[in-house]
Amino acid sequence: MFKVEQWIMAAVVVVAMGGGAVAQEPAPQEPYTPTIGQAGKDVIWVPTPPDLVELMLDLAKVGPQDFVMDLGSGDGRNIIAAAKRGARGVGVEYNDDMVALSARTAAAEGVGALAQFVKGDMYEADISKATVMALFLLPSNMEKLAPKFLALAPGSRIVSNTFGIPGWDPDQVAEINDGECESWCNALLWIVPAPVDGRWTVEGGGVLALNQEYQKVLGTLSTSGDPAPASVAGTLNGAQITFTAGNARYTAQVTGDRMQGTVTRGDQELVFVATRDR
Ligand SMILES: C[S@@+](CC[C@H](N)C(=O)[O-])C[C@H]1O[C@@H](n2cnc3c(N)ncnc32)[C@H](O)[C@@H]1O
Structure with a gap:
């Protein structure tokens, strides 16, 4: 630097x-x-x-x-x-x-x-x-x-x-x-992150609550059946969000109030969709 x-x-x-x-x-x-x-x-x-x-x-x-x-x-x-x-x-x-x-x-x-x-x-x-x-x-x-x-x-x-x-x-x-x-001698790059702050309803059951600071997100994921919400930590690269919650890793594309992608847990990969509550 x-x-x-x-x-x-x-x-x-x-x-x-x-x-x-x-x-x-x-x-x-x-x-x-x-x-x-x-x-x-x-x-x-x-x-x-x-x-x-x-x-x-x-x-x-x-x-x-x-x-x-x-x-x-x-x-x-x-x-x-x-x-x-x-x-x-x-x-x-x-x-x-x-x-x-x-x-x-x-x-x-x-x-x-x-x-x-x-x-x-x-x-x-x-x-x-x-x-x-x-x-x-x-x-x-x-x-x-x-x-x-x-x-x-x-x-x-x-x-x-x-x-x-x-x-x-x-x-x-x-x-x-x-x-x-x-x-x-230094060039700095920022990639404009999609706005994701708020409460999202996960298809199939669950609530994702995200607090966004620029390209960083923290929050919780409550999934029906789980005794306590899992902590969420992740990042945005433009419209792509990636976060972990418990032992699962989520990657999704954000389009307005909808995100769609995959959740990977061990060797199992499933579709993940959430919509933002308004
Ligand atoms: C540090 S120089 C950068 C020039 C160029 N961007 C570069 O990278 O070589 C800043 C420039 O901003 C201009 N400037 C200063 N205040 C401005 C304003 N309010 N609106 C538009 N240009 C402004 C100055 O005249 C100057 O040319």
């Missing part, structure tokens, strides 16, 4: 990014050239290094089926790199000059039809159609955006340069291991 120096560097940049006044915008030039550290509305501009852009897109398994969004898209590099993998994408950026620069670069690199850029505020953007969010924002920005992330379709992926979403552990962390990377 992180070396001590990287944490120090990250901490320094967190302060600088939040401060918003590290460097002044250069006087308008032609062509426009952004300056690392230039002020932004809620976070300064620091670009994600190209190797890390690719690692983030690898981690999210970005392909032609995806619709990728970047909030605070800077010079457009995440969306342009995604477009080169065949994905459609939209970058939302508050700085007009950066929006225009991104569009020019996308066109020059032959992906203008797939990669689009709009002037906007990250907190106002409609991200509901995104299958992947590729981001480089501060934890404070991520925290404010987390409810919108959780409302994305289950299985949508969020990848971030270095910074986390407070309270929500990443599903995976990858690091650039070339022996030379000194800062911005």
